[in-house]
Amino acid sequence: MTTYILIAMILGIAVGGLVHAQIDSPATQKDIAGYVSIGSMIFLRLIKMIIAPLVFSTLVVGIGHMSDAGAVGRVGGKAMLWFICASLVSLTLGLILVDLFEPGVGVHKVAAGMRSGIDAHAMSLDGFIKHVVPESAIKPMVDNEILQIVIFSLFFGVACAALGDRAKAVLEGIEALSHIILRVTGYVMLLAPLAVFCAMAATISTNGLGILAAYAKFMGQFYFGLLCLWILLVVVGFLILGPGVKRLVMLVREPFLLAFSTASSEAAYPKLLEQLARFPIARKISAFVLPLGYSFNLDGTMMYCTFATIFIAQAYDIQLSLGTKIAMLLTLMLTSKGVAGVPRASLVVIAATLTQFNLPEEGLLLILGIDTFLDMGRSATNVIGNSLAAAVVAKWEGQLIFDAEDRETIEDLEPEVA
Secondary structure, eight states, X not given: OHHHHHHHHHHHHHHHHHHHHHOOOHHHHHHHHHHHTHHHHHHHHHHHHHHHHHHHHHHHHHXXXXXXXXXXXXHHHHHHHHHHHHHHHHHHHHHHHHHHHOTTTTOOOOOOOOOOSOOTTTTOHHHHHHHHSOSOSSHHHHHTOHHHHHHHHHHHHHHHHHHGGGGXXXXXXXXXXXHHHHHHHHHHHTTHHHHHHHHHHHHHHHHTTHHHHHTHHHHHXXXXXXXXXXXXXXXXXXXXHTTHHHHHHHHTHHHHHHHHHHTXXXXXXXXXXXXXXXXXXXXXXXXHHHHHHHHHOOHHHHHHHHHHHHHHHHHTTOOOOHHHHHHHHHHHHHHGGGOTTOTTHHHXXXXXXXXXXXXXXXXXXXHHTTHHHHHHHHHHHHHHHHHHHHHHHHHHHTOOSOOHHHHHHXXXXXXXXX
């Protein structure tokens, strides 16, 4: 599957470049891209279809099998400790590298009062609370609000654990549901190469390869920063997990490529959960840590926020003091934790930060054109960060083992996903 995804990515770039080169009309290019992107849209919609039942069933079963509520709190506390440390490292590394490379110096933009179209107020406390606390048990599953699903699943799972034998039948039914959804995941993943081809072809058809050349400096420096972050995360993982981290990296290469080529962390979630079980990590740990990580441990997004914000300041020849940069870093650390459920979350966080520090919000227009290409790297980085988080928490909990039911489920899935 990894080979198929790589081939599909290359073919998609080639076909997209050919369409852009042969067709001069932007309207026609956009129409063709719209038709081509139907393949990736179908795949992403199918992924969204299984996300809610997958998160709910695996999380409830995992928590239900924990001995007490204290175990849930302990695992959650360890996961949040990793998330906060990883976020600080990502933000700081982005700040250091953008100061070192200075990608915005020499752009010499002048503020003209234009609007970026991004709602800088979408990160309000009221909006954040609405995205975290569910008002219904069903609505979050309809809207795919992962964090709200996690909240409901936590209550449901803890209640099942507290009731013991009286909830055994319910827990067994939900466990059977998780196996069914994992089998469905295997079927959906067969469409991954087609989705990758369509996503890349559609993006390049409208933007062309020229946009990559025009922003090569900024994109190259940002991806170098992501590479540094990947290495740093793997090194820390090696210090905690030992040589086994190499096996983990090999296992997550497929969800990594999937997230990269579709620019969607969600697209990689089912496959990532499956691969972590092969590491092996007990399902009750990975099913708990991963959904939390998708809301609170977006390492790639963290780095992008500092990198893009300082780049915009440099482009407008605005000098920022060290104290201002540190204040900006801490602000991003807090506001970025509310990105769950917010459309175009990283751009919204950046817009809010620009407004707060009196930087021209129109600077977002400088990066909007290449945001999709940058989002590919951010999404892939989030996969690495969350897989390491799950493995580290499992190590701390002594849960780097196969559950018997996990082994059976994964063995059943292997023919479909091979």
